[in-house]
Amino acid sequence: MTNQKPIVIAPVKGKGTRLYPLTIYDSKSLIGIANQPALERIFENLAFYGCRNFWIIGEYQLYSYFRRGESFSERLNLEPNAMFNYTTEEDIGNADGVRKLLDKVHKKGGNKIEGEILIAGGDNFTDINVDEMLKTHRDNNADLTVALTEVDDVSQYGIARLDGKRVVEFVEKPKPEEAPTKLGSMFCYLATASTLKDFFKNKGKDFTDFGSQVIPTMTKECKVYGYQHKGYWKDIGSPENLLQTSLDILSGKIRKIDIEERMHPTSEKSIGHNVDMENALIGANVEIGDNVKLRNVCIEDNCIIEDCAEIENSMVYFSARVGKQNKIRQSIIGRFAYTGEKSVIGSYDIDKVSVIGNNVRMGNEWIIWAGELLTPYTPTTMKRIKDATVAGNDLYKVVNVDNPLGKYIIFFVSRRTLHENYKGLPPPIFIKY
Numbered sequence: 011m012t013n014q015k016p017i018v019i020a021p022v023k024g025k026g027t028r029l030y031p032l033t034i035y036d037s038k039s040l041i042g043i044a045n046q047p048a049l050e051r052i053f054e055n056l057a058f059y060g061c062r063n064f065w066i067i068g069e070y071q072l073y074s075y076f077r078r079g080e081s082f083s084e085r086l087n088l089e090p091n092a093m094f095n096y097t098t099e100e101d102i103g104n105a106d107g108v109r110k111l112l113d114k115v116h117k118k119g120g121n122k123i124e125g126e127i128l129i130a131g132g133d134n135f136t137d138i139n140v141d142e143m144l145k146t147h148r149d150n151n152a153d154l155t156v157a158l159t160e161v162d163d164v165s166q167y168g169i170a171r172l173d174g175k176r177v178v179e180f181v182e183k184p185k186p187e188e189a190p191t192k193l194g195s196m197f198c199y200l201a202t203a204s205t206l207k208d209f210f211k212n213k214g215k216d217f218t219d220f221g222s223q224v225i226p227t228m229t230k231e232c233k234v235y236g237y238q239h240k241g242y243w244k245d246i247g248s249p250e251n252l253l254q255t256s257l258d259i260l261s262g263k264i265r266k267i268d269i270e271e272r273m274h275p276t277s278e279k280s281i282g283h284n285v286d287m288e289n290a291l292i293g294a295n296v297e298i299g300d301n302v303k304l305r306n307v308c309i310e311d312n313c314i315i316e317d318c319a320e321i322e323n324s325m326v327y328f329s330a331r332v333g334k335q336n337k338i339r340q341s342i343i344g345r346f347a348y349t350g351e352k353s354v355i356g357s358y359d360i361d362k363v364s365v366i367g368n369n370v371r372m373g374n375e376w377i378i379w380a381g382e383l384l385t386p387y388t389p390t391t392m393k394r395i396k397d398a399t400v401a402g403n404d405l406y407k408v409v410n411v412d413n414p415l416g417k418y419i420i421f422f423v424s425r426r427t428l429h430e431n432y433k434g435l436p437p438p439i440f441i442k443y
Contacts, residue, residue, distance in 0.1 A: 023068025
């Protein structure tokens with residue numbers, strides 16, 4: 011078993027409310043990171059270490075995009091090719107999804123899940139050394155090995171206390187004053203399929219979540235070890251971390267991910283005069299006007315960047331159009347969005363990302379403050395924003411609904427932005443030059 015690589019199981023089900031408006035109608039697994047879907051970027055590092063068998067739990071609809079992983083294998087020149095598999099069963103938690111998968115596959119045979127499995131959450135991007143984690147797991151004959159890293163906000167993660175390398179206490183999302191350490195779970199676990207299958211069989215169907223149920227219980231009853239990761243890790247479930255991860259890839263800060271083609275050949279002849287580009291990633295069929303300035307920017311396919319636009323530390327998604335003389339900083343521009351002319355979007359505040367949602371059509375000379383989020387109005391969209399909650403507190407505050415161009419647009423912000431920028435009161439959204 012020494013050279014055998016683990017089968018990857020990725021629970022990806024989730025509404026992705028922290029990424030609104032990008033995920034109001036789209037899967038968070040397909041949101042772009044450096045011009046590739048987030049889930050592909052997560053799998054990329056695992057494939058580098060030899061993982062080839064991937065199971066995607068919770069969103070079988072992703073089959074329409076990833077299929078069996080053929081394009082993924084071709085892009086990375088994998089040999090042998092990766093194999094993407096999917097489940098169609100409904101589940102009520104990440105552990106419940108894994109339990110159902112193990113039970114189903116063992117009953118039906120065929121592509122069996124045997125030996126070591128690596129459970130990787132769909133919100134976590136890392137350059138973790140799979141070989142080192144495997145060594146820790148095998149050397150200690152562990153029942154479960156949990157990848158850990160230092161975190162600032164312990165209230166957002168499962169927190170572990172170690173005795174040597176063994177996990178002796180695990181608390182899910184504790185209050186800061188009650189956290190035993192700052193070692194947070196990366197939602198990356200190693201186990202053997204038979205061990206987890208036996209655990210679920212003995213505990214029944216009530217154990218539906220790894221962080222709050224499975225790991226704390228296994229810590230008391232089994233041999234659970236921690237692997238302390240010292241490299242890169244980001245929880246990409248927020249616009250801020252999603253953007254920062256893309257910029258870190260661009261800057262070469264992440265091991266095993268190398269962007270060789272910075273500009274697609276179909277875009278080379280569509281670049282205007284006096285274009286100033288530094289650390290940019292340009293997709294296919296992109297048009298860039300004259301006197302454009304790009305700094306630390308990812309631009310996906312089919313986008314148009316008009317004359318004299320300045321874009322820094324930002325991502326522009328598929329088929330978006332950035333108007334003339336725009337100044338865009340620390341922002342994400344959604345698919346098919348149009349930013350108008352002479353607009354100012356975002357700021358240099360790295361803690362707050364402005365997001366122009368898919369299909370938004372802005373007017374001219376708009377100013378979008380740091381952290382503001384825009385999306386086209388529909389009753390369903392409004393309901394989803396208002397329903398988005400975290401720990402009983404409203405995640406978002408709608409601050410305006412306006413009809414500037416014949417189509418209503420919802421302006422909303424996170425509660426943190428509302429408190430820090432506006433002292434808890436809705437701001438005057440439209441501020442012209």
